Structure formats: C-alpha cells, structure tokens
Amino acid sequence: MSPTTIDLLTLDELGTAFARAARDLYGLATLPPVAFEAPRRPEFGDIATNVAFGLAKAARLAPAVIAGAIAERALSDPRVRATVAAATPTAGFINLRLVPEFWHQALRAILTRGADYGRGEPQAERISLEFGSANPTGPLVVVQGRTLSIGDTLAKTLRLAGYDVYTEWIINDTGGQMETLGRSVYARYRQLWEPDFPFPEDGYPGDYLVAIAEHIRAVDGERWRHVPEAQCRADLATFARDVNVREQQAVAARFGVTFDRWQSEKSLHDAGAIEAGIARLAELGASYEKDGALWVRTTRSGDDEDRVVVRADGRPTYFANDVAYHYDKLQRADRVIDILGPDHHGYIARLNALADAYGRSGAIEVLLAQQITLKRGAEIISMSKRAGNIVTLEEIIDEVGVDAARFFFVMLSIDQPLTFDLQLAKEQSNDNPVFYVQYGHARIASLIRRVNERDPALVDEARAAGMLDPLTGPTELALIRRLAEFPGVVAGVARARAPHRLPKYARDIAADFHAFYDKSPVLPVVESDRGLATARLALAFATQTVLAHVLELCGVSAPERMDRTSGTA
C-alpha cells in the first residue's frame, strides 16, 4: 500500500481547509460554507468552489482577488498540497486539479461501501410525502404517471439522504363526486337492459363505468334494476370506488410504486378527524362564524378570501378534508410535502394558512406538477374527462413500457409544462435515453461475465479493489470523478426536491462509461498487464454499483443483458 494514500484529505476535509483559510484571512466569526462542484469546463480542473463570491461584498474586494488569496493560504497546509495537484483561481472561482491517488481513494470507497455508497447521515426530520392521489371515479391518467414517478423517486432519494419518509395517497371518496359516480353507475347499469335510459348530464363518461356496471350485473344480476336510484346510489358508488381504487393500486404497483398508507377521506370523517382539526383551529383563533357558517382566516396567509369549512347547515366543505388530513399529518411528521396536479395551485395559499394557523409555518410544502400535453405525432390528444376521451396510464405503460415511461416522467423538471409524444416515445425506443443507460449496465454485466469465464480470480481481485494505481487515463479518471459525484447528487436532489437530476446523472455515468469502455479494454490486457486489467475491472464494478443504484431510485430496471429483438416496446 502506497504511503501517500494515508496523507490525502477527503473532499470534506479539503472544504474545511479552504473555509479555514477564508475565515483566517478575512476575520470571519464562523467558517463560510465551501461546496465543491464540477467546473463548467473540464479543462479548468477536477473540482471548483465559488466561495470567494460570497465574501466579496463584505470584504469589499473583487472575487478574483479573494479567490487567489484563499488558494494561496490553503496551499500553505502540507496536507492540502499533497491532495491538490494544481490550484488555479480564475474569475473568482478556485479550480482544483487533484492528484490521481485522491480519485483512487474515492473509487476504493465506492467498492468498499457498495450499495451503501451515497447514503447520507440520518436526519432528524420526519417527512410525510403525499403524491399520485386521484379521484376514485376512474382510472389513472397521464398526470398521475408524472406525479407517481416524481413522488416515488423523491421518496427513495430522501430516504437515501437520511430522512425518515412516509408516503401517502389520499382517496377522495366524499361529497358530491361520489354522488355523481353513483348516478353514473346506476345509469350504466340500467342501460344494460334499457339502452335509452338517460345518462346524467354531468355524469362520468368513459367505458370503464360500463365495465363496472357489467361487473355488478355479473355479481348481483338484476337486483338493482327495479330499485329507485336514490336508494341504491350510495351502494353503487361505494362498489365503483372500491373497484377503481383496486385498479389504481394495481396500476401503481405495476408502475413500481407502493405507498405506506392509502388514506380514505371518508374514514377520516368517520374517525372524527374533521371535528378534531376544526376544533383545534377554533382554539387557536384561526376561525370565526359568519352567516351561520364557519370560516378559516386564510387571508392572513395571503389567500384571496377566507374559506368556509362548515356550511350553515352543518355539512363540512371540501376544505374541511384538507384541514382534517393536514392536521393529522402535521401531528405525525415534521414536514408535510404534497405533490399536486396543475389544477390545484389555488390550494397553496390555504394550505400555507393551515400551517400558519397550527403554529407550523412553512411545514407544509406544495410541489406543483405542471400540465402534460399528449401528442401522437402531429395530432394533439385533448384529454377531457368530460368528453371521456382519456388516455390511461395503463395504456401508456402498454405502449412504451414501465422503464421508458418512468425514466421519461422523472427526467423532466416538475414545474415545466411538457409535451409527451407517444409516437416518438414508441418509434425512437432504441434511441431512448433509458435504453442507452440500461445498455451501459448490461455491457458491464457482460464484461464481468466474460472475464469470469477467462479468469475468475481476477474478478475477485477487482472486487476487492487492491491496486488502483494503473488507472491514470483521462477517460478513467473522468469516470471515477463522475461516480464520486453520487453522494452530492443525492443530497442535492433531496434538498432541492429535484428528482429530475437523477436521469441526467445516469446518462452522464453511462456516457463516461461507454467512452471508458472504448478507450480502456480489459479482456485483451488480461495476460499482458494483469494489474491494469484488474484495476479497470474494479472501475467497471464501481460503475455498475452506482448506475444500478441510480436506476433503482428512478424505478427503472438494471438489466444484466438486453435482447435486441425484445428490447423494443
């Protein structure tokens, strides 16, 4: 073992060294935060920090001057000099080129920690994350595909980052829409015998309710046929709700998403949660009576107008559900995150108002997923539940596959409206980024298989990460650098609630691996340079570990082989 590896600093220690230098130079009371990021251009160096910019105003000096001074002072430490091959302050940034041994040490850490690599320190914060939620009146549609993908990936990444995350889905099974559902099902049921039986104006169109009506006929026969609607509507609605929820759960599961809790609003009602939440608001002086109704002072938190929670006749409004559910969640979690669809942005103010009222300002965080436009080639598919021409999530899965759909949905930033071209996703399946990434993983698996056939001992040696010094090529070091970003990527995704960075990161890993694969052969050098072959295979192992982990976070499979003929959707 080379003695130089012992003297090297870790990335954290390096950051601390630069922070100390800044503190001492400018008489700061505390250490300034020093974060390293990849420089804009690779020729600038391996890592860079912009710490000088943050100090410029207070020090009344140009960032470039500060950067130069900090770099010089930090380099007076012999351990920093041992780790840093070159420091070049430019335009206020401090660019650092690190010695190859630093990267070998980073690679060794990946191989040692395996699937645990990238895990953050346990955080004290408990997070309730609600997403995907849909009305139990029909099948899941494309927007749920988006929120399910984003929510599941965010949940997994938050857990990896060290948070205690609890995922929830709310079933909207109270109020007028259940009544509408009941009337719609009743009409469909009657139409099985009387095709001219009138369908309600505001009923839910779509063939799925016909299927449910047929289902009821299969179970109950003509039992409801001569029962007045008013007497059986609620039963029919409940039956339809259960069928819909079961199907929603099945599709979500097929999509790779499960929840810690499926919360029925009706059961919240039955358990007295509405009364509890409302009573607490009253205690806190956040509500008042006017015209016989009970209002919540949401305008105090920026809402356009105060909101009614209980009508004059005593029936709770829909907002009462939000009150009950969020009061419940706030008691179970430090932070409540809701991922909502695009038509819910009016709720943000009133949800903030609830957090304020309960003395937990800022504890409710709303992530709004923007709209999705579906296209099939040049044709825009207008999806209107009213018109009944919906494209279900299940149809999208059937058409492009779970992996492609999830990768695509996670890939896009949540607050960007987007266009999803089904035709393109299907036709270009071979050029789809997800296949590119999966191919990278399969290629590594194949490489390991081939080396194992030739020389099983070498595979064991690579896995044990003995001598990594032979890794000196630019593409090799670039790949290690990329893999070493993983803990930072995880922390960043968790902090910024930005899961869309993961697919891009996966693509970057795959691209760096493919370049490495082209440049750094393993099998052909097994006899001529066994040490080099071993070190390269070790790098392939580490790549596989990180790549598989990123794909797992995205809900995408990491295949050992890919079959060209069946690889297309």
Place this chain on the structure above:
RNA sequence: GCGGUCGUAGCUCAAUUGGAUAGAGCAACAGGCUACGAACUUGUAGGUUGGGGGUUCGAGUCCCUCCGACCGCACCA
C-alpha cells in the same frame, strides 16, 4: 377582469436556486469495429434565453412593462 405558473437550438428538455464562453439528447452532416455487446464512440453545425427597460462586480434566473401559452378564481369535489 383579478391572481398564479411558464416562454431557452428545428424538436424534447437542462442550467445545482444570482456565478465562468447558456448545456444534453433527438433530428442533420463527417469519421471510427479481425479487443471485451456498434443499442457504442470521436467530431462538426445549430442561440439577441419571446420583445424592451431596470437593479450590480455579474441576470436565463430578481424588479417593471408589453406579447404569447396554460391553470386557478364555489358554502363543487
């Protein structure tokens, strides 16, 4: 009308939250396999970040104002 979100390469999207010469993929063009899977790789081209003002060392990002797209604006859910 009021409020909100958003306009980035031909197309689909990034830009780590105010930092370096705005980056990727697809599409286009030109190269690379008798070494491990060519579903790969190397390169070229493509931009007044919707328009115009402002704030400061520095703006795609912040403020104002137009233009355009979408979403909300119930004692519906």
